[in-house]
Amino acid sequence: MTVDTSSTDDSTVGAGAEPVAAAIAAGESVLSRRFGSAITLVSPEDLAGSGPATVLRARVVSSSFALPRTLVIKHYPDPPEPGYADPFAQEAVSYQLFTALSPDERMCPELLAHDGRQRVLVIEDLGRAPTLQDKLSARDSRAAERALLSWARSLGRLHASTASREADFNALLRRLGGPVRNEDNDLADTLDEVPPLLEDLLGIVTPEPIRARVAESVALARSAAFRAFSPSELSPENNLVTGSGVRFLDFERGRVRTALVDAAYLRLPFASCDDALALPAGMSEAMIAAWRAEVVGVWPSFADDEELAAQLTISELLLVWLITSDTLPSLDLTRHATPVSREAALVTWWRELAKHAGYARLPDIAEHATRVAAALGARLGPHADLAFYPAFR
Template sequence: MSATPADVDQDVLAETLAVAGRLVGGPLRAVGQPFPGSRRTLVVRTVDPSGRSFVVKRYLSEEGWEAYAREASALEALTGVAQTPTLVAESSDPRLVVMDDLGDGTHPADALLGDDADRAAATLSGWATAVAGLHRAGHQVRDTFEAGVLARSSQPVDVDYLPAHLAEAVSVWNRLAAALDVAVPDGTFDVLASVPERFRVDACSLSAADMCPDNNLVRDTRLVLLDFEFALWRPIVWDAAYLRVPWPTCWCAWSLETSAAEVALGRWRDAVAVEWPEVLGSHFDHDLDLATEAWAWLAGSWCLAGLVDGEPQRVNPVKPMPRMPDRVLRFLRTAAAGRALPELAEVALRLARAVETTYAATDVPLAPAFTGGAFR
């Protein structure tokens, strides 16, 4: 759920500004309202008496220790080598980071929700180019990132938590299939836990993980990646597949015009091939199919679980998103392609039919920019 300015605890805001001010050597005042975002964090633009501007991000939840460890470590490791905010200062108690202020700008979600197909396509390619830059730079900073996470963590941390999510999805899908009255043999979903072992190309790097179309800032011709609280080390194909699913962990999950997505993916492959030539070959084609279908199963389990459990569906006019049943249907139809996980294709098709019937699910519309600026 997104926070609004009225949700902000003024005592927490005052403490955050005071701590950040001590870190940068002078008092800070908030400029405008805190940025809308997750209840897990408080993000506010600040300015010191000299006029220098910073962005302060504080981690509020009980699990904030891990988000702080990941984000501070990623920003520290990437400073000067990737298009990310610069880590200016940090505090472990309370947990917060101070970053340089990149100013205002737009992001690909703005373009996708707009009415200009050419702009949306160009911004997609810009996103892909920026992600490729992160992968090339992040490939060199594994030791720094992992050491930073270890030093900042109060508890053990899995640097790559995606295998654990896939293993968990096995039992979740067994429960969801039963809820939809779709009979499956024992062990049907076990293959999901083996996905990390099936990739054929060894190409890993630091990833922001939540590579959504609004977790970045377009300034002039440069796209800067933001939000590293879920940062991890993993195969780069997981990020590339965001253009194929698309956007498995994001609210702005409208369908993409196929040619625009493929052009962006081609830009990404050409750029990272400087570091990993194998991404231009057939083995990486296989890995893309595998990551796409695995994302479909993983994100599909998250979305369908909310429907089955009767969780209220979020409505945010500022961040319009597709209907959740429609997203689940798209995930299952993607999984039903079965190019990389053929053993799950038939059950995906049966689950898709059940979702269509139970939740009146239909196709996820194209992003408005590809339909003349209207939701269709």
């Protein structure tokens, strides 16, 4: 969910009249049932949700309860496709999980009401705080650094507070009728996809030790170790920078998985985003340190530098592998890449993997990643280095 902080009037922006009216009606209905009295919402403002939900901010004008002046309504008018996870159920259960925690442990808005039949959520409005994307796109490097470190700390606190809550999450999901699907079971399908791509497109043969390392990374992702809640969509647009720290939005793909997958995104920040850019040297290391400070009490083995480096590198290998499987077939390898292209991003992430594997004393991964990065760089030209976010230029 991307909050449009530029709008200051009471008009709707972007959403059609019918979806807005349906969302407001659903929000009023669930609130009235929740609090036992009619509640009226006015002045809907479209918050430009990028997913299947209509997302609005609305003002409360009639209520005998101490509700906030404004609320956020997320309405999912359409049921999920058969066989696919239900984004409404995933999000509702995610908010339920966090709302049950103390305010200090809640790294997201509070869920105020929801209804499975009307497929609507009413959540706390965190206001017009800037997103992490706003901080990265501005020209204040120190503000961007503070926001990134706050994001890493909040991610660590999110993991630490939900480290033993997988059974709770699954039970809540079943109550809403959502299937409990372990997406980690699909990871094995990627094992055999990347080696043919690397050989056909780059002339790089994947040695058996690397295939074994990828299998190891899949096993780690599937294991019961280090599992915690993950928003899955770790996009800078989905994080509000508030006075109490970064708060996460959009749990349409919220799930429980190994926290090391999320931690790998601290090394390759926002790599799943099409417009991801680079961070300056040392920033990722500082973010990992901030994240580790929050989770080490739950997972003491992460206090060991070598242990953490090895675990992170194995998860980073899987992350790069998945991104390569998803993006390499569609990239243009016939012309030089620009510094803000997806081609430059893929080169940079293989180079980062090689560097981190060297630090972690995993020479087989470092050698293979170096070869892939070199082959990509040879195709994409001398400017295939990913540009920094504007805040760091």
